[in-house]
Amino acid sequence: MNLSDSKKKLALAGVICGLVAACLAFLGNPANMAFCIACFIRDTAGALGMHQAEVVQYARPEIIGLVLGAFIISVGTKEYRSTGGSSPMIRFVLGMIIVIGSLVFLGCPLRMIIRMSAGDLNAWVALIGFILGVATGVFALKKGFSLGRAHAVNRVGGTMLPVIMVGILILALCSSVLKASETGPGSMHAPLIASLVGGLVFGAVAQKSRMCFAGSIRDVILMKNFDLFSVIAGLFVVMLVFNLATGRFVVGFDTPGIIAHSNHLWNILGMYTVGFAATLAGGCPLRQLILAGQGSSDSAVTVMGMFVGAALCHTLGIAASGTAMNAETQEIVAGAVPPHGKVACIVCIIVCFVIAFTNKRDEAK
Amino acid sequence: MKEVDARGLSCPEPLMLTAEALKGASGPVKILVTEPHQRMNVEKYAKDHGRKSTASEKDGYFEVVIE
Numbered sequence: 257m258n259l260s261d262s263k264k265k266l267a268l269a270g271v272i273c274g275l276v277a278a279c280l281a282f283l284g285n286p287a288n289m290a291f292c293i294a295c296f297i298r299d300t301a302g303a304l305g306m307h308q309a310e311v312v313q314y315a316r317p318e319i320i321g322l323v324l325g326a327f328i329i330s331v332g333t334k335e336y337r338s339t340g341g342s343s344p345m346i347r348f349v350l351g352m353i354i355v356i357g358s359l360v361f362l363g364c365p366l367r368m369i370i371r372m373s374a375g376d377l378n379a380w381v382a383l384i385g386f387i388l389g390v391a392t393g394v395f396a397l398k399k400g401f402s403l404g405r406a407h408a409v410n411r412v413g414g415t416m417l418p419v420i421m422v423g424i425l426i427l428a429l430c431s432s433v434l435k436a437s438e439t440g441p442g443s444m445h446a447p448l449i450a451s452l453v454g455g456l457v458f459g460a461v462a463q464k465s466r467m468c469f470a471g472s473i474r475d476v477i478l479m480k481n482f483d484l485f486s487v488i489a490g491l492f493v494v495m496l497v498f499n500l501a502t503g504r505f506v507v508g509f510d511t512p513g514i515i516a517h518s519n520h521l522w523n524i525l526g527m528y529t530v531g532f533a534a535t536l537a538g539g540c541p542l543r544q545l546i547l548a549g550q551g552s553s554d555s556a557v558t559v560m561g562m563f564v565g566a567a568l569c570h571t572l573g574i575a576a577s578g579t580a581m582n583a584e585t586q587e588i589v590a591g592a593v594p595p596h597g598k599v600a601c602i603v604c605i606i607v608c609f610v611i612a613f614t615n616k617r618d619e620a621k
Numbered sequence: 622m623k624e625v626d627a628r629g630l631s632c633p634e635p636l637m638l639t640a641e642a643l644k645g646a647s648g649p650v651k652i653l654v655t656e657p658h659q660r661m662n663v664e665k666y667a668k669d670h671g672r673k674s675t676a677s678e679k680d681g682y683f684e685v686v687i688e
């Protein structure tokens with residue numbers, strides 16, 4: 257089974273994943289979040305007690321399903337490769353940066369597409385930053401950027417993240433040790449089994465189609481290749497139809513209740529950070545989870561960086577707040593990026609530049 | 622035969638090195654990659670540029686020869 261050898265198959269993969277996201281939104285996931293890697297990692301980090309923001313704590317079965325779906329399909333189709341050793345600490349930092357940028361914008365690239373399909377104009381603004389970030393990463397690649405070679409490692413090494421995910425699933429099913437939000441986005445979720453199955457399907461399809469939101473823009477800029485872009489187009493169309501059909505399509509900047517803000521500069525810079533860091537790391541947050549599932553310890557380290565970055569966002573006051581309706585006064589309270597978030601975003605961009613221009617391919621061993 | 626060792630490198634480096642090697646080569650080029658999708662990407666790149674390619678699996682990596 258190969259979903260990546262034609263644009264039609266890739267678009268079909270996008271449609272399948274769009275249907276999964278639409279179903280999960282229908283079954284209870286937060287409005288126009290549906291399936292956000294950064295948000296769901298942040299929620300899972302909260303469930304594990306890595307941060308104490310009570311409204312965003314829930315072990316998202318989608319994250320567990322994504323990793324396990326990629327693991328199962330890659331083992332089944334003999335694509336599982338246990339590898340590691342390509343600048344792991346730099347990848348850890350890039351993982352942190354990806355999530356910090358995502359939580360300044362309020363969403364990963366996947367959620368940016370989902371928000372765009374719901375008429376959220378802030379996401380369209382952020383797309384400018386994402387494209388510029390990927391373009392900066394492509395510039396670095398053309399100048400010889402490389403994080404060096406990964407090597408084959410012990411076969412068990414690549415199974416560590418899938419095993420951790422199974423552990424979190426067991427804790428979620430058999431104990432009450434994990435934290436779970438009673439209000440806020442963390443309390444809004446589809447039934448566990450639906451989320452898990454949705455994650456497994458999404459993970460398997462993403463593994464076979466090489467779905468990557470940073471990679472799709474990168475390939476267009478670098479190779480004039482629109483193959484991976486077909487996946488995004490398929491997903492966007494399905495979510496657009498779903499939003500139109502269910503009355504969730506609202507064009508605007510200040511729509512309360514959709515967990516977004518209208519700080520245009522920081523929407524652009526947040527996604528610039530994500531696009532830049534994801535291009536340097538070799539893939540978007542979704543792709544990192546999938547690569548980790550198919551045995552890459554380097555991507556597993558990136559995912560760990562994403563967990564730590566998500567926790568820091570809520571312990572250090574970096575994450576942005578979404579525009580909301582004041583229940584008592586019925587006034588719209590604008591969401592915003594806090595000062596710590598702005599400083600963190602700028603620091604992340606500087607770190608990306610340092611990483612991009614101090615790691616050269618000819619130095620790769 | 623010109624040889625490009627792209628084993629263990631992250632995407633899109635194998636494809637960038639392939640493109641670079643094909644630009645400067647008149648004869649066949651041998652590309653070594655680790656991941657199945659990288660093998661497919663290299664084969665597709667060759668096809669898109671009107672070149673024939675043959676791939677074979679070696680011990681833990683793939684060898685793609687572009688004519």
